[in-house]
Amino acid sequence: MKQVTISNEFMTLMVLDYGAIIQKLLVKGKEGNYINTVVGYNHPSRYKLDENCLGACVGRYAGRIAKGGFELDREKFFLHQEEGVHLHGGKEGFNQKTWTIEEVSKTEDPFVTLSYKSKHLEEGYPGNLTVHITYKLVHNALQIIHEAVTDRSTVVNLTNHSYFKIDDSPYVDDYELQLNCPYFLELEDNLLPTGNIVPVRSTDNDFLLPKPIGIKRMDTVFVKNMGSEKVAELSSSRSGISMKVYTNQPALVVYTPLDFPGICFETQNYPDAPNQPDFPNSVLRPGETYNNITIFKFDVVQ
Numbered sequence: 001m002k003q004v005t006i007s008n009e010f011m012t013l014m015v016l017d018y019g020a021i022i023q024k025l026l027v028k029g030k031e032g033n034y035i036n037t038v039v040g041y042n043h044p045s046r047y048k049l050d051e052n053c054l055g056a057c058v059g060r061y062a063g064r065i066a067k068g069g070f071e072l073d074r075e076k077f078f079l080h081q082e083e084g085v086h087l088h089g090g091k092e093g094f095n096q097k098t099w100t101i102e103e104v105s106k107t108e109d110p111f112v113t114l115s116y117k118s119k120h121l122e123e124g125y126p127g128n129l130t131v132h133i134t135y136k137l138v139h140n141a142l143q144i145i146h147e148a149v150t151d152r153s154t155v156v157n158l159t160n161h162s163y164f165k166i167d168d169s170p171y172v173d174d175y176e177l178q179l180n181c182p183y184f185l186e187l188e189d190n191l192l193p194t195g196n197i198v199p200v201r202s203t204d205n206d207f208l209l210p211k212p213i214g215i216k217r218m219d220t221v222f223v224k225n226m227g228s229e230k231v232a233e234l235s236s237s238r239s240g241i242s243m244k245v246y247t248n249q250p251a252l253v254v255y256t257p258l259d260f261p262g263i264c265f266e267t268q269n270y271p272d273a274p275n276q277p278d279f280p281n282s283v284l285r286p287g288e289t290y291n292n293i294t295i296f297k298f299d300v301v302q
Contacts, residue, residue, distance in 0.1 A: 001017060001044040001045070001047075001098075002016070002017040002101060003015070003016055003017075003023065003044060004016075004017075004101060004104055004112045006104070006105075006106060006110035006111065006112055006137060007110065007137070008108070008109070008137045010028065010137070010139060010140040011027055011028075011137050011140065011298070012024070012026040013112075013135060013142065015112050015135055016044055017098055017099050017100070017101055018044065018047055018048070018096075018097075018099070019053075019055070019056035019094070019095040019096060019099070020057040020094070020099045020114045021047055021054065021055040021056045021057075021095075022038055022040070022055035022056075022160065022162050023038075023040050023041070023055060024038065025037045025038045027300075029239045029240055029241055030240030030301060035166065035167065035168070035239055035241065036165075037164055037241065038163060038164055038165065038262075039054055039055075039162075039163040039165050039260065039261075039262040040054055040055055052163070052257065053088060053093075053095045053161040054161070054162075054163060055161065055162045055163075056094070056160070057099075057116075057131075057146070057158060057159075057160060057161075058089060058093060058094060058095055058158065058159050058160070059089045059094040059131065059156070059157070059158040059159075060090075060093070060094065060122075060123065060125045060154070060156060060157075060158075061088075061089055061155055061156065061157045061282070062157045062266060062268045062269075062271075063087070063221075063266075063268060063270075063271030063272070064087050064191055064192050064193075065271070065274060066085065066086075066272050066275050067084075067275055068081045068086070069081075069086070069124060070155065070274035070275055071274075072126065072153060072154070072155065072274070072283065073153055077124050078124050079123060079124040079125070080123060080124065083190065084190065085192060088161075089123060090124065092123070093123070094158075097118075099114040099116045099133075100114060100115045101113075101114055102114060102115050102132070109137060109138045110136070110137050111134050111135060112134070112135050113132060113133065113134045114133050115130065115132045115133075116130075116131045117131075118130075118131065120151075120152065125154055126153065127151055127152035127286075128150065128151045129156065130150075131146070131147070131148045131158065132146075132147045132148070133145065133147075134147075140297060140299065141295050141297040142295070142296045143293070143295050144292075144293075144294045144295075144296075145292070145293050146158040146159075146292040146293075147289055147290060147291055147292075148290035149284075149288070149290070150288075151286055153283060154284055155273075155274045155284070156282065156290045157268050157269045157273070157282055158268070158290070158292055159253075159267055159292070160266075160267075160294070161264060161266060163257070163260075163262030163263065164262060164263050164264070164265065164296075165261055165262045166234065166235075166236045166239055166241040166243060167241065168238070168239070169236070169238055170261060171261050172213055172256060172261050172262065172263055173212065173213055173215060174212055174213075174236070174238065175212065175263070176210045176211065176212055176213075176234070176236075176237075177207050177210065177211065177212070177232070177233070177263075178207055178208070178210040178211075178232065178233045179200075179207035179208065179222055179231065179232050179252070179254070180224065180225045180228055180231050181200065181207070181222035181223055181225065181252060182200060182201075182208065182223070182225055183198060183199055183222070184197075184203075184220055184223060185197060185198070185221040185223065185251075185270065185271070186198050187221070191219060193221065193270065193279075195276055195278065197223060200222075204216060205222070210233070210235075213256065213263070217256045217258055218254045218256050219253070219254075219256075220253065220254050220255075221251055221252075221253050222251065222254060224249070224250055224252060226250065229246040229247065229248065230246050231245050231246065231267065232244070232252060232254075232265055233245070234265075240300050240301040241298060241300055242298070242300075242301065244295075244296075244299075245265050245267070245294065245296055245297075246294065246295040247293065247294040248291070248292065248293045249267040249292055249294070250270065251267075251269060251270050251280075252265060252266065252267055253266035253268065253271075254266075265296075267292065267294040269282050270282075
């Protein structure tokens, strides 16, 4: 595996070519010491055995797809499924691919760009898809830019799957969370969306005002307030670190695993959009460019 490190005066980012993985994201805490704000392994080889998509690019379609596939332009495409659910791009999604490091810039706003070419019918998806990811440090923010083009109509939904952990506590219960998300998707027991969109008010998914996460664990699809690019804010009084999340995507999957402390902010389109005509369009046509821009902005309270 190849590893790239870029830094500015606020942050240091380590990226692997395997899975386009964010291995470490170091941010200065209130004591002046650096805190790794993402869950990961010190030894890159460990990621080959990882089943949690730690820090990786998830695709060709992040989230779940029902019915064993989808129909596009009157043609059916069959995808890998387990118990009727296709998850995170298939048996070997983008998180398990070796990407090409295209460019590394160590200027004032350093960045690294990686690419991957997904062949026609890889994991069942139509079209030769060329994907570029750029990780860029701008002052106290990490910008993640996903871009993709295709030579045949296909469906695309990419996201980064970093688990954020912004202090040294063994849990995330005391983190304060605010979500600029007035609705969430109703899910079946297998976490596939029913198609219903539900207001968060008067539910335990109401994080419109900041509150501690507590013992609640989530694998929840929130619908962004489309009047604002800001979608979430997370803070820890223990480290003094707060993180704001901005995105041009319509949905945010918030995932807090049961077996280790961390919280994912998966900025993306709705799960199962290829089978849900009322959901935002997920189809990418030749001549178009898929574009997912997400920003994680960090601040420290002294």
